Amino acid sequence: MRRFVLIAIPYVWLLALFLVPFAIVLKIALSDAAIARPPYFPQFDWAEGIAAFIAELDFENFVWLTEDDLYWKAYLSSLKIAVISTFFTLLAGYPIAYGMARAPEEWRPSLMMLVILPFWTSFLIRVYAWMGILSNEGFLNQFLMWIGVISEPLTILNTNSAVYIGIVYTYLPFMILPVYSALERLDGSLIEAAEDLGCSRLTAFWLVTIPLSKTGIIAGSFLVFIPVLGEFVIPSLLGGSDTLMIGKVLWEEFFSNRDWPVASAVAVVLLLLLVIPIVLFQRNQQKQQEAEQ
Amino acid sequence: MNRMSWFNAVSLTLGFAFLYIPMVILVIFSFNESKLVTVWAGFSTKWYVELLQNEAFLNAAWVTIKVAVFSSTMATVLGTIAAYVLVRGGRFMGRTLFSGMIYAPLVMPEVITGLSLLLLFIGIGLDRGVFTIVLAHTTFAMCYVSVVVSSRLVTFDRSLEEAALDLGCSPAEAFRLVTLPIIAPAVISGWLLAFTLSLDDLVIASFTSGPSATTLPIKIFSAVRLGVSPEINALSTIMISIVTVGVITASLVTKHQVARQKREEQAAERA
Numbered sequence: 001m002r003r004f005v006l007i008a009i010p011y012v013w014l015l016a017l018f019l020v021p022f023a024i025v026l027k028i029a030l031s032d033a034a035i036a037r038p039p040y041f042p043q044f045d046w047a048e049g050i051a052a053f054i055a056e057l058d059f060e061n062f063v064w065l066t067e068d069d070l071y072w073k074a075y076l077s078s079l080k081i082a083v084i085s086t087f088f089t090l091l092a093g094y095p096i097a098y099g100m101a102r103a104p105e106e107w108r109p110s111l112m113m114l115v116i117l118p119f120w121t122s123f124l125i126r127v128y129a130w131m132g133i134l135s136n137e138g139f140l141n142q143f144l145m146w147i148g149v150i151s152e153p154l155t156i157l158n159t160n161s162a163v164y165i166g167i168v169y170t171y172l173p174f175m176i177l178p179v180y181s182a183l184e185r186l187d188g189s190l191i192e193a194a195e196d197l198g199c200s201r202l203t204a205f206w207l208v209t210i211p212l213s214k215t216g217i218i219a220g221s222f223l224v225f226i227p228v229l230g231e232f233v234i235p236s237l238l239g240g241s242d243t244l245m246i247g248k249v250l251w252e253e254f255f256s257n258r259d260w261p262v263a264s265a266v267a268v269v270l271l272l273l274l275v276i277p278i279v280l281f282q283r284n285q286q287k288q289q290e291a292e293q
Numbered sequence: 294m295n296r297m298s299w300f301n302a303v304s305l306t307l308g309f310a311f312l313y314i315p316m317v318i319l320v321i322f323s324f325n326e327s328k329l330v331t332v333w334a335g336f337s338t339k340w341y342v343e344l345l346q347n348e349a350f351l352n353a354a355w356v357t358i359k360v361a362v363f364s365s366t367m368a369t370v371l372g373t374i375a376a377y378v379l380v381r382g383g384r385f386m387g388r389t390l391f392s393g394m395i396y397a398p399l400v401m402p403e404v405i406t407g408l409s410l411l412l413l414f415i416g417i418g419l420d421r422g423v424f425t426i427v428l429a430h431t432t433f434a435m436c437y438v439s440v441v442v443s444s445r446l447v448t449f450d451r452s453l454e455e456a457a458l459d460l461g462c463s464p465a466e467a468f469r470l471v472t473l474p475i476i477a478p479a480v481i482s483g484w485l486l487a488f489t490l491s492l493d494d495l496v497i498a499s500f501t502s503g504p505s506a507t508t509l510p511i512k513i514f515s516a517v518r519l520g521v522s523p524e525i526n527a528l529s530t531i532m533i534s535i536v537t538v539g540v541i542t543a544s545l546v547t548k549h550q551v552a553r554q555k556r557e558e559q560a561a562e563r564a
Contacts, residue, residue, distance in 0.1 A: 002464070007385055010375035010435070014394040017432040021409035024416055096308035099301035111305070113544055118312055120536045122493050124510050124517075125529040129315035132322065132521045137331050139318060172312065230402025232496055237517060247404045251496075254408060264412070267405045278400050
C-alpha cells in the first residue's frame, strides 16, 4: 500500500502536469482555427468519447503550416543554424577540452570549475553581455577600429552572425564537458605508440585521438544541437527581424498573433523534428554505457 | 605530462578568455559613471543605488526568490521519490511511461513546455500567478533532481539498506537513517540545480505567469529588449557575484568533506 502511494505521487504529478498538457496541445493543434479564434477555451467533453474526438480531428492547421512558406523557412533556418552552430561549438570546444585533458593533473579540478561556473550563471545575462560587445559602437567594433582592421563599424548585432556567436558562447560548456571526459580517459601510451610507429603528431591525432574521443564528440554535439533547435532567447535578443527560428516563431504566433491553434501546431512539428536527434542521442548514450561495463 | 605544449596553453588561454571576457566587461561597466554602457566615464556606484531604489526590480526579485525556494523544495521531494521509485521500485504498471515522463522534459524545448502548461491552466480555469509558476517550475525541475539523485542511488551499496531492515528497521526508518544520509549530497546538489534553473528561467515563466507576478528574468528580458542599460549591468554583477561565491564555497566544502572522509577511512584501516 505504502509502495503504491509512493509511486503514485510523482506519477500522478507528471501525468497531470506533463502528459495531459501535451495532449491538450495536440488537441488544439488539431482543432478548427475558426472556432478556436482567441481566446480559445478548450472544451473537455470526454463523455463524447473517442469516436467523436476522432471525427472532430482537423489537420487544417498542419496543412496551413505547409502552405505558408514562413514556417518552412523557419524550420529549415532553425536546422541550418543548429547544424552550423553545433559545428562551430565543436571547433571551439575541442581544443579547450584537449588542453584541459593535457593540463597538469593538479590544475584540472580548477579548470573544470572555470568551465562549469558560467553554466550556473544566468543564461539571460550571458546573452545580454554580448549585446554590449557586438553593437555598432560596441567593444568589438571599437577594438577592431583601434587596431586598424576596419575603418567603419561592422553591423553584427541583430544579424545571424550574432546569433551564431551567442549560441557558441552559451552552449560551449555542454560541448567541453563530454569531450573532456572522453579525452581524459584516453590512454596516452596509445598516442606514443602511434608516434613510435612513424605517425606524425598530426596523423596520430587524426587517427588515434579523434576516433577515441568520438563518443564525447557525439554526446556534446547532441547536447548542443537539441536545445538550439528550439532556442528562443538568443535569436530574439541577438538576432534581427530576418532571423527565423522556430522557437521565436512559436512565441510570436502565441504572444503577438494570439493564434493558439497555429502555435500548437508549430509546437507539434518542432517536437517531431526533435524526435530523430533525441533517439540517436539515446542510442549513443546506451552504446557508451555498454562499452563501459 | 608535466610541461604543457604551447598549443594547449594557447587554446586554454583563448578559450577561457572567450568564456570570461564578456562577463568581465559587463561587471566593469556596471561601475561606469555614464549612461552609455560602452564608453568609460569614470567610476561610480550610482547604478547600484538606482537599482536598489527601483521598486519594480525589487518586487520581481522577491517573486523570483519565492518561486525558486518553493519550486526547488517541492521538486527535490518529488524528484527524490521519483528516483527512489525508479531505482528501487522494481516492476510496476506503466514503469516505461513513468521513466519516459522523467526524461522527456529534459529535452523538451522550453517554448513547448510553457505553451502546454499555459493551455492546461487556462483549460482548468486556474488564475495565472506565483502559484502557476511554482507548479510549472516544480514539474520540470523535479526531472533534473530525479536524474541527479538516481545516478547516486544506482551506485550505492544496497546491502546497507538490507542490513538495516534485517536489524529491525521499518522501511521508512531504513530510508531515513541509512539511505537519506548517503544520498544527501546528491539531494542537495539536486536542490541547488532546481533552484538555479528556477531563478534562470524566462520562457516557461513568461507563459505561466500572469500580470500579478513578474519574475526577474521576465523583467530583465523586457528591459534588455530596448537595449543595454547600466542598471541591468549592476543587477547582472550582483547575480554573477552571488553565483561565484556560492559555487566556490560549495566546491571548497565538498573538497573538505572528501579529505575528511579519506582521513577517516585511513584511520579506520590503521585501527
